[in-house]
Amino acid sequence: MSATCDWLAARFAQQRPRAMAALTRYFRSVDLAEEAFAEACVKALAHWPQTGTPRDPLAWLLTAARRSGLDMLRKHQRQSRLLSENQVILEAEAAPLPDPDALRDDVLRLLFICCHPALARRDQIALALRVVAGLAVPEIARGFLVKPKTMERRITRAKSRIAAHPVPFETPSPQDRARRLREVSLMIYLMFTEGWSASETETQMRPLLCQEAIRLARLLAELFPGMGEQAALLSLLLFQHARRGARVDAQGRPVAFDDQDRHLWSRAEMEEARAFFHKARRIGHQGPYLIQAAIAAEHARAASPETTDWPLIEAHYAALYALQPSPVVRLNLIAVQAKTRGPEAALAEMQELAPDLDGYRWFHTMRAAFLEQTGALGAARAAYDRARQLGPTAPERMLLDEKIAGLQKNN
Template identity: 50%
Template sequence: MTELAWISNAISTARPQAMGALLRYFRDLDAAEEAFQDACLRALKNWPKNGPPRDPAAWLIFVGRNSGIDAVRKRSKQAPLPEEDQISDLEDAESDIAERLDGAHYRDDILRLLFICCHPDLPATQQIAVALRIVSGITVKQIARAFLVGESAMEQRITRAKARIADAGVPFETPGAVERSERLAAVAAMVYLIFNEGYSTNSGEAPARAPLCEEAIRLARLLLRLFQTEPEIMGLTALLLLQHARAPARFDDSGEIVLLEDQDRSLWSRKMIDEGLALVDKALRHQKPGPYQVQAAIAALHARAAKPEDTDWTEIDLLYSLLEQMQPSPVITLNRAVAVAKVRGPEAALAMIEPLGERLSGYFHFFGLKGGLLMQLGRGEEARVAFDRAIALANTAAEAAHIRMHIDRLIKDGAAKATAKTAR
């Protein structure tokens, strides 16, 4: 690894911690960002010369804080602080600040930094964009690319979101236990959103959006290191790892989506699956189930099946029914119906999803599954109607292409039957 790569790595690793602490000092997002930028510039100058500091985060906080104070003083035309060359070499000062900023403090700093990004006034996409910009330090250009919008549009979006955050006021007092767990839940939901934004992707867009999944995993790991005994955070991290492990098999050579059943499982990342499974096992020992753990347990059952036919659909059906109780939602029932179709057949599954028709009347997957079930039951005409509806609702070209395939099969089967009839 080159020296520059090492430095940029150290900086991005230290970023959430440093930004969180600087935000606490300056109580202003822009001031904290400015101070952090300044500290990074100084790091790029200083680290190659003096070697990497023992604790990059403490160094950046120390230098960033001084440069922030310096900036305030300059504005009031006072004497500047000494150069960072002089201050940063003082091992004492560095270890002193490292100690003072230790442990629990850091934890609440990072949590606060993430928490202000998921302000309920902000729409989900803005929450994600702001978190990626502020916490992860991803450039506006990269974020814009991931969201498939222009750079200036994204810049505006982030600026607006930041202004809203500033207006809302940042909660600086140390959170109590209840508040901390509420913040953690909000932040976990945002990390999940970031992942989904990267995961639900159109053909051809996967390479641009995959970094969102990786960033979400990085943030989940960060949360897990801060809250090592939270089974839901274990579940979240496991869920993301198990889903992302399939990434290399999710698209074919022409960029079309490959369904779970048809994926080449040898392409799945063994390393991510192992870590995900270890985390699921660990979480379940706590016997404090939650939605992320249940979803991770479902993903784990898929990951554990060497072949699609080895999948434990009975257990998946049970887990989905548990998830239904925790978070009643027609989409979860729809997912459960897939498992039910495998265990009890298409008729039972169809009976399960029929009542959802009204609430899911604009949902592609509802009609896709309905069509599929009807097709299995040999009700071709009705299947065709459902598939036509699905195509009209498809979000991506790949989804539409997939349904098209089913329709083609129906037409072919229909033609074959007609031919057979005529022959008779």
């Protein structure tokens, strides 16, 4: 790859979501849009170094891609004589380049197509990474820790599924738009979570998924600057991601939140997270992402666990639990209550959650830590053992082994 390639590749990557979105609407086909965009990039690689980068790279690429796509369709039609597609071709040829409002809906539609309920969540994420972000299949395979062949098959299958369930191409109603935004935001949130808390793997984190989730969240925040939920989501992801350097130690083992060296948190990223947090609050948005961002903002503000306003965080978690009454949110609330009310109270609360969370390793790790604090060392050991059976990552297993060994020594 020459130097020129790097600079242009960054430009193409930046245009890709919008270009793919508009092209998918023209051609009514994700596959054809992908081929046409790829060909437009090849043309740009030949032209731009001579003529300079155009002032509107997106318009240039769209025009070139439309021409390429039409050529492909014509060739294809000469063989198959699919005259019905002619209508689409003519429309595409005559259509002007999309205005910002149309483009917004196009991008949202493309992301929403990837979130199709006929697809498993992981396949939705893989498809968005391939189609919207434009990552290569082997790269996505690495992100999901599967073989490239497996990922190739999954993406092909996902594509034929969505082709069989078309999403309407008309401008969505405000209600539909809101529903699409909610679905797409959730998919992006889960993409981040998938990368952030790996399980049964050799590494604690899969940074690719986190980075791409942030990139997509940025895209939504750019396209919908007046939407508080998207600003809140981006804020939350940026706050979390800013802590990545402190989350694992030099040996790759996870570091408990309270033990993290806060100097390793990225201040610049937290500042940006705070900017989006303030914006979401200004818009007057209230929702789970904003509450979680508020929790992260308090952690970012405090210099240490001792100077953290735990009662405030407890109130945030209680509000979150009111919106999302799930056992995992309750567990987080209890973890904070252990700070405000002590480990005995937390253990008593956890009893109720045991039936729901018995298969969740963090439940047992947390319980073990509280038991250890109250001096119930035998029970603590049993709880660590249980967590060890529940598919920890390799670095987590190392940590659990150390805890167990430590308890044995003291017994």
